[in-house]
Amino acid sequence: MSDELSVKRHKSDPDESIEEIMPEIRPPLTRTHKIVRDESGKHNLLLILTGSIAVMKAPELISELYEKIGRDRILIKVVTTENAMKLCHIQKLEFDEIVYEDRDEWSMWRERGDKVLHIELRKWADSALIAPLDANTMAKIANGLCDNLVTSIIRAWDLSKPCYFAPAMNTHMWENPLTMQHRTVLKSQLKFKEICPIQKELICGDVGTGAMASIGTIVSLVAALVRDQQAVRIQCG
Numbered sequence: 511m512s513d514e515l516s517v518k519r520h521k522s523d524p525d526e527s528i529e530e531i532m533p534e535i536r537p538p539l540t541r542t543h544k545i546v547r548d549e550s551g552k553h554n555l556l557l558i559l560t561g562s563i564a565v566m567k568a569p570e571l572i573s574e575l576y577e578k579i580g581r582d583r584i585l586i587k588v589v590t591t592e593n594a595m596k597l598c599h600i601q602k603l604e605f606d607e608i609v610y611e612d613r614d615e616w617s618m619w620r621e622r623g624d625k626v627l628h629i630e631l632r633k634w635a636d637s638a639l640i641a642p643l644d645a646n647t648m649a650k651i652a653n654g655l656c657d658n659l660v661t662s663i664i665r666a667w668d669l670s671k672p673c674y675f676a677p678a679m680n681t682h683m684w685e686n687p688l689t690m691q692h693r694t695v696l697k698s699q700l701k702f703k704e705i706c707p708i709q710k711e712l713i714c715g716d717v718g719t720g721a722m723a724s725i726g727t728i729v730s731l732v733a734a735l736v737r738d739q740q741a742v743r744i745q746c747g
């Protein structure tokens with residue numbers, strides 16, 4: 511799937527405007543849009559995408575999550591940053607679910623009493639998976655910034671719920687001492703669980719650690735979480 515996508519991008523005319531590359535394929539959501547929790551026992555996973563090139567793997571990640579865990583056991587909602595959208599035409603991909611973007615946060619709220627999207631999404635979710643997590647959003651989370659939909663969800667996150675993050679960045683970014691500092695905040699203070707990046711030749715040609723963990727690794731961690739949570743629910747009735 512990711513190969514298909516990269517082919518699409520390489521074929522595009524270098525002089526195309528950003529509007530031509532990323533046509534708006536659905537209008538922004540309005541205040542009538544409802545986010546309803548499924549109470550049938552399915553696990554509600556919030557998949558958060560940020561602006562790393564590894565976002566191209568999102569379709570594969572989603573289909574593997576559904577395949578390995580089963581549509582009867584997991585529901586996925588997708589949230590993206592604006593820069594992730596630029597790297598991958600997420601809205602054009604064949605997701606069953608809406609992909610929530612920054613513009614929806616502001617189009618869904620008109621007046622007091624209207625639902626606030628980032629709060630509705632954090633309430634809906636049983637867990638979050640930030641994959642890929644780029645250096646910029648990692649730094650923002652570590653410093654408490656909340657200037658877009660993704661960082662607002664995470665700033666408002668219920669810290670008793672699991673949140674996994676899979677960093678993906680250039681080796682030099684990964685090795686920068688600031689990255690270590692930010693990872694430490696996420697792991698030690700927020701108790702988020704890191705899915706360590708791997709070593710390989712990155713898309714920029716550099717070789718070293720920084721590539722997002724394999725889809726298989728990410729999916730098996732989420733599958734184990736879903737299995738454990740559902741087992742606890744069965745035991746507790």
Ligand SMILES: Cc1cc2nc3c(=O)[nH]c(=O)nc-3n(C[C@H](O)[C@H](O)[C@H](O)COP(=O)(O)O)c2cc1C
Pocket residue numbers: 559560561562563564591592593594597643644645646647678679680683
């Ligand atoms: C083609 C391309 C690939 C990029 N890949 C990465 C990456 O893998 N990891 C990363 O941390 N930043 C990467 N960046 C830089 C981020 O997109 C940039 O820091 C951006 O501000 C991130 O915004 P966001 O965190 O709001 O999504 C890339 C940028 C471009 C243009």
